[in-house]
Amino acid sequence: MSMLEELKEQIRTALPDLDMVIAWEQGFDAAHGTPLFIRTEADVDRLMVGPLSVQNPATYLPALVKAKGAGKIGVVAKGCDSRAIVELLQEKLISREQVVIFGFGCNGCVSQALLEGKIEEAGKYSAELTGVETDGRTVKAQVAGETLSFDFNDVTFEKCLTCEYPNTLIADHFVGDKVEVAPGCEKAPSLEEFEKLSQNEKLSFWQEQMRRCVRCYACRNACPMCVCRDHCIATTHDPQWISQENNAQENFMFQMIHTMHLAGRCVECGECERACPVNLPLMLLRRTMGEAVRNVFDYTTGTDPEVVPPLMTFKVEEENINERGW
């Protein structure tokens, strides 16, 4: 039985005890995936798991488990998605009894933005992309009736290149074999490039980038850890904390608030950057903060549900913070 068929079988068996199972199906064309909320057996047939299963289903969990009369929610989770689930558990935003996790080994996802970039490089019009297939090494894209081939590593998300957790970390059901692949690189190439810049160049870089932010808050709402939802300080009117003015300075202010609120919480699932309609390189902010947290607290977010996140507790003497030595 194929991995997909096996997963469908597991979902069918578990479904009677669940409100729904969150997974993916094909989106508006063969080049896009979209979240699927499986409520009936008939829905199970629409399940799609693969390189286009990009959305992080954990984003929906806090609201769903809080809903009136909520029962158990099933969720199919990639490794990175499962880190978000673990972090939500650590922060007690969901409880383990409320979720049933279907796991698998993930071979990486295809980034629509990078794929479109490659298609443009090949002299084609990316908007005519109608289909994507991959065997995990090569990606074949159908563009206006032609098939273009790309190296998987060239069109996968940087988070997949650096992924250390391709297998769902905690799962009630696991389908197929575990993926045993070492990360393609240790550090995200874009971060390495960014870190070479001087402080002033970094500022200019962000001023240039933030100009085009449309403040649609897709980055915030796609984020599994942005749980303030309707009460985010970026959009409350009373009090109104930040100006509605749309310019580089105010946009950067919002993005920095987002970054700070994710300190020690962000699992680097990349949803903010993927969701951004104008392709802001938001993962540079997330990874920089992630590295700072790892260095200061020897802590990697969302890997162990039993651990209390370092910023949700305190130590009288932090090991890596020199508080009194001066």
Place this chain on the structure above:
Amino acid sequence: MERKFISHDDITAWLDGLAEDHVVLVPMKDGGSVSFRPYVQGRTPNLDRQAVPSPKDAVFPQNETLLKYRFEKDPEHLDRTRIQVKETLPTEKTVVVGARPCGTRGMLTFDRVYDCDKNQDLYYRTRKENTLHVTVACTRVESTCFCHDVGSGPADGEGSDVLLVPVASGYVAEPITERGEALLAASQFKAAGDREAEAEAVKAATVAKLPEAHDYSDSAEKLMARFDDMEFWEEQSAKCISCGACTYLCPTCYCFNITDDTTGLTGRRLRSWDNCMSFQFTLEGSGHNPRPTKAHRLKNRVGHKFAYYPMLHANAIACCGCGRCIKSCPAGVDIRAIVKAAQNYTPKKEEGGDES
């Protein structure tokens, strides 16, 4: 009005001239994206694709200062404060070059609300009068395109002043309005000659690529029939993450918010785009919110475009079919699929029945 021709090589020279006395907004490669930006001499605009954000910023900017104010204390009577208010009407003349027919036509949605017998929005009206639209006809059909479903087409000149039709070595320029015709007096525009026929062939070839048009004419009636069916809307909105990518990129969304930015004794009153997907959009002062969930809010967005607006404005659908909301939705919400689900709705069978 006479059609003209401009070669690819002459585009930047023409834009240089235009930019001398206009703000010229063109689609520019901007990071990993294409946005409308003021034309800068020497930089080639991306006229061969749809920009990610819509061109509406020219007539309805994301932010505009409505007025500036200053509080003044009376030194003789410190309990008295006077306010000086200065309105700030836009004065710049703008030309948008390189929007697509869908986006340009989409902006006509605003007229029925902000420039009609009942309402005259001075800011909108001034910008509209100061803005010209040089639109590029489409030669490609994307999987998110549905302009022809909502009464338009890939070479629709409605709302434009000039329509540029791509031909082999440049564009055939069709003047739509007199102001558009005046733009074509620039020296870079030559007689179109045989290229007129080529342009017509290009238009026909694009139309031939369109899938069969979907009929949305009963969408108002069918959506109103689902108005109180929250189960339907919960199902349709399940994957929506309630962000504003759809509304902020939409050429026809026209809701705004007004906030005051005060620093010390001076400040500005800002008008900025609002977003009906946001919880705050209908949050009342009492704390009550008539649209408390994303299901209520998505119902409003779809309903407004395909039911409430058409019912108020002679069946005009407030959607231009540009597909931005579909293409840029992080969760893959497809407005076409939602309207179609309402159009094709059949009641679910009772529990225990055959679900298929």
